[in-house]
Amino acid sequence: MVNLQQLPTLSNVSEDRSFARRHIGIGDRAMAKMLAFLGYDSVDELIEQAVPAKIRQPLELNLPAAQSEQEALQTLGAIANQNQVYKNFIGMGYYDCVTPPVIQRNILENPGWYTAYTPYQAEIAQGRLEALLNFQTMVIELTGLEIANASLLDEGTAAAEAMAMSYGLCKKKQANTFFVSELCHPQTIEVVKTRAIPLDIKVIVGDHRTFEITEAVFGVLLQYPATDGAIFDYWDFIQKAHAQQAIATVAADLLSLCLLTPPGEMGADIAVGTSQRFGVPLGYGGPHAAYFATKEKYQRQIPGRIVGVSKDSHGQPALRLALQTREQHIRRDKATSNICTAQVLLAVMASMYGVYHGTEGLKAIATQVNQLTQILAKGLEKLGYGIGQAPVFDTLKIFTSPEQSAQIQQTAEAQHLNFRYFEDGEIGISLDETTTPEDIKTIWGCFHAGQLPFTWEQLEREIHPIPANLARTSDFLTDPVFNRYRSETELLRYIHHLQSKDLSLTTSMIPLGSCTMKLNATAEMMPVTWASFGKMHPFAPRSQTKGYQQMCDQLEHWLAEITGFAGVSLQPNAGSQGEYAGLQVIRQYHIKNGDRHRNICLIPESAHGTNPASAVMCGFKVIPIKCCSSQGDIELEDLKAKAEKYKDNLAALMVTYPSTHGVFEVGIKDICQIVHDNGGQVYLDGANMNAMVGICRPGDFGADVCHLNLHKTFCIPHGGGGPGVGPIGVAAHLVPYLPKTNLEGNAENIGLISAAPYGSASILPISWMYIAMMGTAGLTKATQTAILSANYIAKRLDDHYPVLFKGTNGCVAHECIIDLRDLRKSAEITVEDVAKRLMDYGFHAPTISWPVAGTMMIEPTESESLEELDRFCEAMIAIREEIRQIERGEISQEDNPVKNAPHTAESVICGEWTHPYSREVAAYPAPWLKQHKFWATVGRIDNAYGDRNLVCSCEGMEAYQES
Structure with missing residues (x-):
């Protein structure tokens, strides 16, 4: 619950204290200065020139009045308190878990991690790339497969990606059928069906124990453990699939793989699933990082991003996104996936959960969950309830009549417990790392009103290990990173060590065109970790999720009003x-x-x-x-x-x-x-x-x-x-x-x-808070300021880097494209060279080489101050002057500060300096850098080497460092 007493309200907030004034980085004086520079008397005059009159909005948006940060938090807190946080045993791939506080405070709640951009400029993203390499390693070793990506969106869509990949790999012309086990999670089955329809893929949902695989089948999907808890040995079925040249995908629970035979050792070609229970809150269904692992021979077909090990210009190991020819922006209509966004922040959390616990810790959690499940099952059997005979890991399916089920549900909900209720009257119960012996006793009480006819100690003696044919025998998480940080002090230092390698909005503006890297205000972020939002199961009864329903309904209404549409889906x-x-x-x-x-x-x-x-x-x-x-x-x-x-x-x-x-x-x-x-x-x-x-x-x-x-x-x-x-x-x-x-x-x-x-x-809640605090006037001013800032940058840079496209009145929208193509002819300088040199000035590069090769697309957003805009422009102008020195022959085309960028601290400080420019020019090319310097931790990365020698796990990196 949110304690509203801790959220004092402020009424009649003055203009100076409004949230919009804090969100928008340009004050009135700065705006007047920028407008004068552009030749306009007012921002309205600029908008009239930039935005066609035919489409401008004549009326104000019908949105609630802007609230202060405290008022918005109090309003949303009251909404959140309508959610009823029950103890959830629903399962279906979603589990309560414990987020280690050191991970919650220093990653999830840390803008150094959550405000960074996708690691396309790898030299200033080595920290999260290493965390993602850890994630890949963890997934590879737990699944027993050879290669994994750096996360997908959720388990259902990952399964759908597996279907699409299997279809693309199929060499049988007439094969158009995808078999899905009826024991897969129901939401996964639904997502797979949705994805299959437009591709004319026939989806058959059935029992893998009786299904006959024919030549028409190109792939199969199995759940491990099954949605009802049963654990099956899929080896024979997978071999039957392979006999028909079909690809076998197993949707596997990562925690169970600490005890169970990995899918790769069962012969699976692909493993998918979610890493949610590795320290990521339920959050009513997301965001959670899915995983996707497969065989190395499919490295060119795997969807999403892969972090790979390469080397930098000094021969040191360096990480980057590998095999980028798979990316849809290159392959376009030939792409097999449209995956663009991953779940990096959540994958980082899951990987750190693995680092935090290590092999022994994860095994201990898995063992505790399994033993409590067995004790629960033994007790229910002694109470006269039927339980499935297959081995289980954390989930039971209890046979009850519809009448019994209804009575048990009533009793359980009175105890604030959520079970899963099947249509035939059976009940599902899934345990997790938060489950305690007291919870087990409370569950028994929902099935039996009197004194229990057994003791806990009696049931403990009946526990059995996982059957030998299903038990894991192979090691996992043997890399030092999963065995080194056992104290919180050491883990805290590791997290901050990685964070220090990454440029985020805590360092400087990130002027990426089409990506809008604006302020993510702290007040917007606070509700994310409220228990009333974080501990809700996505399939909890709607009667318990009224707060979420109200917030989502309001947000949908606001977005519909902002866009002019009749309906919105979130x-x-x-x-x-x-x-x-x-x-x-x-x-x-x-x-x-x-x-x-x-x-x-x-x-x-x-x-x-x-x-x-x-x-x-x-x-x-x-x-x-x-x-x-x-x-x-x-x-x-x-x-x-x-x-x-x-x-x-x-x-x-x-x-x-x-x-x-x-x-x-x-x-x-x-x-x-x-x-x-x-x-x-x-x-x-x-x-x-x-x-x-x-x-x-x-x-x-x-x-x-x-x-x-x-x-x-x-x-x-x-x-x-x-x-x-x-x-x-x-x-x-x-x-x-x-x-x-x-x-x-x-x-x-x-x-x-x-x-x-x-x-x-x-x-x-982040977007809800933003709209609630900005109101109509604030949102409109933000847009006006974004357009103003983009036009200001365009004019400041136009004499140095021509602006490629302008509207009919000479204005750009909220971003501009500058043309660097002639620099290759005049100085052998590419757009990538300028991007890397910007790192020496403490900036992330704008979007490069898209939508036009050899250009930069710059978007300043409304959140940046005039001082920051000027600092960026001065950096770009200074780099242009360095290029002019090359053009004039004052410095070598081959050995110059732009070509050699970025310069690491080690390369500048250590060893002999042989370049024809000074160390100061290399490291401190602008005066502000002497007050605050962000160092790239690696030199320029050799992309081609990394693709030719693909390594995407920690073990490979260790071997590379030794060699």
Whole structure:
């Protein structure tokens, strides 16, 4: 419960103390200075020039008045207190657990970890890359497979990715059937079914003990242990699958693998699952880091990101994201997955849980859970209840009549206990590391009203070890990192050692275009760790989750008002998932209208790579639309021609607005009308919503669907590469097709998109708090300031790096693209060289080489001060002057501070200095650096070496260091 007494309210908050003044980094004086520099008298005048008049919002948003931080916390606290936190024994892949306080305080609640960006600039991301390498190692060793990725979104979508990968690997032309054991978790089955439909994959759900695998089957999915608790030896079934050239996937519980034979030793080709019970709160279903492990021969097909070991320019081991040719932004419509967001922050927590406990600690937890489960089972049997005969790890299925079940449920809920209730009247009970002997006795009391006819000691004597044919015999977590940090002092130092290697928003602005790295305020983050949000099971009875329902309903309403849509679904747990869900809604709409043949999706050439990948996953054929070379806008004539050419089969247009090139396209209404006139729907990628909130609404200018990145515009932090949330808003005619929020649903909707009904529910309070504290005026001013800051940077840099695209009035939107392509010709300097040199100045590089190769896309956001914007501009201008020195022949093209960047402390301080520029130029090229210097801990990383010599586990790194 949230103690409202600790949250004093402040009424009549003055303008100076409003949250908007703290969120927006530009004050009134700075704004006036920036406007004068740009030649405008007011910010309204700038907006009139930057945003087309046809789409500007004439009315204020209908949102509640802005609250102070204390008022918003008190309001949300009252909502959260409507949730009833019961002791959950529901299972289904979700378990209560203990987050070690040292991990909660120093990772989950630490902005040094949660405000970092995806580790694409690996030299300043070595800390979380090492933590993710630990995660991969832990997954590899627990599953008994050879390679693992750095996390996926949840267990259900990971299973769906396994199905897609198996389908892609299949060499049998006629094979289109995927078998799913009926003993898989029901939400996993639902997500797999959703993903299979647009790909024309036939899903058969049945009993693996009787199912005959035929040539039509390309893959199988098994649950280990099963959803009802039974543990099966799948070796024979997997061999039968292999005999038919089918790929075998096992969805395995990581904690159980401390005691059970790993899937890899059973012959499985793929293992998937969640790491949630490794120290990550339930959170009503997320965010949690899923895992995906497979055989090394499938390293090019595995979805998501892989952390690999390479070497830097000094020959030292260095970590990076490996095999990036698999990424969808390169393969586009040839990609087999649209995975973009991982769950890095949660994977880091799970990996540190493994480091914290080590092999012996994890075995002890698993053993305790298993022994308590056996004691519970023995007691229930002595009370006359039937229990399944198969061995179990942590879950029991108890045979009761519907009448008994109803009575037990009433008794249990009176004791604040949640069990799982099957349709046939049987009861499921799953234990976890928080379960105590007292809990077991309370459970017995729900099944038996009188004195127990046995003692605890009697039952303890009846405990048996895991059967030999199912018991794990192989070692795991043998690497020193899992055996070194046993005291909290040592673990604390390790966590902070890794944190110190990473540049986050605690260091400086992160000016990534299309990524919106804005302030993630502390008041927004506080509710995430409230027990009233964190300890809720995603399938707890709705009567116990009224607080979550109210918060989600309010957030959906606010987002609908902000975007101009009739309905919103919060379920997609990443921007890529939002894209997929939105396109699935469009597809379902066409099918229900009898237009199943509509399968053409028009996508501008400038679109983010997840767009074509998502379209293909939804069964669409992608047709590219040309963009103008001068302004970057969609070529209307090409759009008209292709929309008319394919009008009989046109399903959708995917368009990003403002455009991927950082400008407001004047013709967006005309673009939407062209598509509608030819029978299609308009999907608007809302990645750039930060330029529209309070100024214009996609639903008003013609979009039918729009996904929002709450981890961009609405302040959920990026967490070093995830979590994200990608809800979709839809027009009224599409509302019936939104993802369902339970396991039953109706016949019209598209099904479950993520495993939990509300996706990453526990981080939704962040966006709720942001909107509640900003109000209409604050949100609008934030948008205006973001556009102002981008135009300020564009003008300051334009004389040094030409701005590639500008709108019809010479303005950019909330980001700008600067052109560095000529530097290769004049000085042999690439955009990557400039990105690495920025590290020496203490900055993360903007987005590089996308959407145009050889360019940088810069987005300052509204949260940064004028001083920080100027510091970034001065760094970029100083680097341009260093390049001019190369152009003038004053310094070598091969040996210069830009080519050699980043400079590590060791390279500057130790050994002989042989470069034709000074150590000071290398390390302190700007005056502010002498006050605060962020050092890259490795030199420039050799990407090609890392791909040629793929190593993605700690053991490999140790061997590399020794060699």
